Amino acid sequence: MRAVQRLLLPAALTLFAAPRGAAEPVKLLRPDQYRSRIVAAKKGRILLVNFWATWCVPCREEMPKLAAAARAFSSKDLAVVLVATDTPKTSREVPTFLSETKVPFVCWQVRSADPQLFIDAVDRSWDGTLPYTLVYDRKGDVAVRLAGAQTEASITDAIRIAIGATR
């Protein structure tokens, strides 16, 4: 447990301090940590969380669109966090993919013996479809759910809706 805390505390502190353009090390995330480590840590910004997996081709194809959409917003207004749902068998491919594709977002790696526990901890209305994107308003409430692969325009629209929801 202490080892996990040692791993996660600095991760939480640097969650939104990552410079754009540089992939951060992937950190582990248990279902019970989702709200506190990801949502509650956003500090009044719009938060976009993208759930993906290395084996999910639409997820990989969506990543550049997500990066392009996020570039249109200031990091003061928008935080973007990735959550990889790979199992231990494929999780080693996560940092490789992020590095090779130069994805500029912090990425967490799910650690759950049962994927449904994590899915339900995130959003009980999520049926497990990947990719899946949640956009939270500044209060930490879900403003938009995006199931399936998105376009740059649909991601941009979702962020704008979330911004508008808390004005």
Add this chain to the structure above:
Amino acid sequence: MSPTRSVVVAAALAAALLAAPARAAELKIGGTAPDFTLPAANDGQPVTLQRLLTTNKGVAVLFIATKCPVSNAYNERMAALAKEYAAKGIAFVGINSNKTEPAAETAEHAKKHGFSFVVVKDPGNKVADAYGAQKTPEVFLLNAAGQLIYHGRIDENQDDAKAVRSPDFKNALDAFLAGKPVPVAETKAFGCTIKRV
């Protein structure tokens, strides 16, 4: 709800709906599964659900894929379950609804992995739409009346069959055959999105 809030909610809903993948009528637990007749991947012969229902105690409909790593992680488990439960009166039928995986590839995949059950192609993903299937692998277990008694995943551990702690599909099969209620009738399938037209 204030007018402003209503507009925001409506806009969010519209965006979510526009962005969501096709989600047709979803088959609910207790609901009657739509009948289908689909061509077997290996020889094109028609396979009809109703015929399987009338000659078995139940039918397990599995949406599967040839290229999906998650579906492929379950190949051995699906083959073993089909063999075990065929002897107990449950017919298995695999449905490949992916537009990206042609019949010949589907047939070769089934042969390679020793599937003893029939695998059919679903042109235009019409059956996937009718069932509300979204992922591979995704299971729909029907009783002889065609009613859905279990929907969801095979189990929780795609990596390691020997370490499974929640064999939900097997539990459903056993409960059904024992004449008992299925303990967990619905789970969330986790896998690749069906590649629709």
